[in-house]
Amino acid sequence: MTVINSIADRADEHRGWRHELHMHPEIGYEEEWTSAFIATRLAEFGIEVHRGMGKTGVVGVLRGRGDGTRAIGLRADIDALPMQELNEFDHASQNPGRMHACGHDGHTTMLLGAAQYLAETRNFDGTVYFIFQPAEEGGAGGKAMIDDGLFTQFEMETVWGLHNWPAMPAGEAGIHSGVCMANADSFEITVTGRGGHAAMPHLTVDPIPCGAAIVQSLQTIVSRRVSPVDSAVVSVTIFQAGSAKNVIPDDVRIGGTARCFRKETRKLLEDSIREISESTAALYGCEIDFEWHAGYPATVNHAAEAERAAQVMETVIGEDNVDRDVEPSLGGEDFAYMLEEKPGAYIWIGSGPAPAEGMLHGARYDFNDEVLPVGATYWAKLVESELPR
Ligand SMILES: [Zn+2]
Numbered sequence: 306m307t308v309i310n311s312i313a314d315r316a317d318e319h320r321g322w323r324h325e326l327h328m329h330p331e332i333g334y335e336e337e338w339t340s341a342f343i344a345t346r347l348a349e350f351g352i353e354v355h356r357g358m359g360k361t362g363v364v365g366v367l368r369g370r371g372d373g374t375r376a377i378g379l380r381a382d383i384d385a386l387p388m389q390e391l392n393e394f395d396h397a398s399q400n401p402g403r404m405h406a407c408g409h410d411g412h413t414t415m416l417l418g419a420a421q422y423l424a425e426t427r428n429f430d431g432t433v434y435f436i437f438q439p440a441e442e443g444g445a446g447g448k449a450m451i452d453d454g455l456f457t458q459f460e461m462e463t464v465w466g467l468h469n470w471p472a473m474p475a476g477e478a479g480i481h482s483g484v485c486m487a488n489a490d491s492f493e494i495t496v497t498g499r500g501g502h503a504a505m506p507h508l509t510v511d512p513i514p515c516g517a518a519i520v521q522s523l524q525t526i527v528s529r530r531v532s533p534v535d536s537a538v539v540s541v542t543i544f545q546a547g548s549a550k551n552v553i554p555d556d557v558r559i560g561g562t563a564r565c566f567r568k569e570t571r572k573l574l575e576d577s578i579r580e581i582s583e584s585t586a587a588l589y590g591c592e593i594d595f596e597w598h599a600g601y602p603a604t605v606n607h608a609a610e611a612e613r614a615a616q617v618m619e620t621v622i623g624e625d626n627v628d629r630d631v632e633p634s635l636g637g638e639d640f641a642y643m644l645e646e647k648p649g650a651y652i653w654i655g656s657g658p659a660p661a662e663g664m665l666h667g668a669r670y671d672f673n674d675e676v677l678p679v680g681a682t683y684w685a686k687l688v689e690s691e692l693p694r
Pocket residue numbers: 406407442665666
């Protein structure tokens with residue numbers, strides 16, 4: 306491990322920031338405390354600060370030595386999740402129903418750590434934009450920043466992201482030359498029949514058997530319609546109906562998520578879910594209302610940038626510890642929007658081992674502080690290598 310000394314020397318300070326962020330989790334577009342914390346740190350380092358992009362996003366601007374006009378962007382996500390933390394340590398969440406269960410407190414800290422080092426050393430030629438993005442967890446904060454002028458107000462050639470990965474041991478990293486995270490869309494189906502007395506089903510149109518049949522039939526999409534060498538998932542996660550044991554309800558609400566890597570498969574999933582729901586409803590004499598919510602597109606790395614990111618990471622954690630052939634994930638990631646606009650790469654930094662209940666989005670998750678200097682060093686070296694003097 307070759308962590309930059311002056312970053313390693315600040316391990317206590319960085320851990321302090323991370324714990325403070327962990328104690329004050331805020332969900333998408335509510336990151337007021339968090340963005341103030343970030344802006345204060347950046348200003349302390351002497352970095353120019355722009356607030357309010359994408360509502361609660363923050364951009365720091367740092368120019369290196371020399372008069373180079375090249376520029377790159379480094380992105381960290383800053384939001385937490387709407388869930389109750391079950392950890393009981395001192396830095397556990399102080400905001401009920403809010404938790405940093407995805408490690409964005411760690412991502413924010415690592416980028417701040419790099420900003421602090423780079424502001425002191427400025428051993429690069431060009432401009433670095435530190436992009437602190439809100440609302441990664443479903444709110445498309447990355448897109449909100451782009452729509453607000455991220456790439457027009459701040460011209461940059463490339464953009465770079467990372468995520469901690471508890472399934473991979475600390476000291477290792479994984480990167481993909483192409484697709485790394487999935488399209489993540491969702492659907493909502495309301496099945497409407499005609500309710501009535503449970504003892505007189507013949508006088509009703511019962512939506513429950515119809516809803517159950519829809520759920521069963523949706524299971525055949527991935528097994529029978531998607532190519533066996535392709536990857537996709539359709540998960541029904543909501544099935545709500547009824548309020549009394551002796552009443553057949555009027556309707557059933559079904560919801561879930563559909564994910565895959567390829568555009569063609571994305572279309573196939575949407576068409577199949579709609580068609581199966583409609584035809585099954587017709588079979589049972591029910592009506593349906595079908596809503597499709599397009600979520601994040603697939604996150605696709607640019608091969609040349611992914612290779613350069615891998616080489617930089619190798620200088621931090623060693624050649625044998627960067628896996629260029631790691632399996633992609635069917636999770637979603639809104640850094641996808643930035644990679645649709647600019648070349649760049651997104652790397653997974655191992656942060657395990659983690660217990661089963663301490664994986665990403667688990668109520669006992671906590672970012673592994675050992676990874677802080679690794680991530681901060683990666684960012685710093687990436688800047689020095691992409692914008693050499
Ligand atoms: Zn997450």
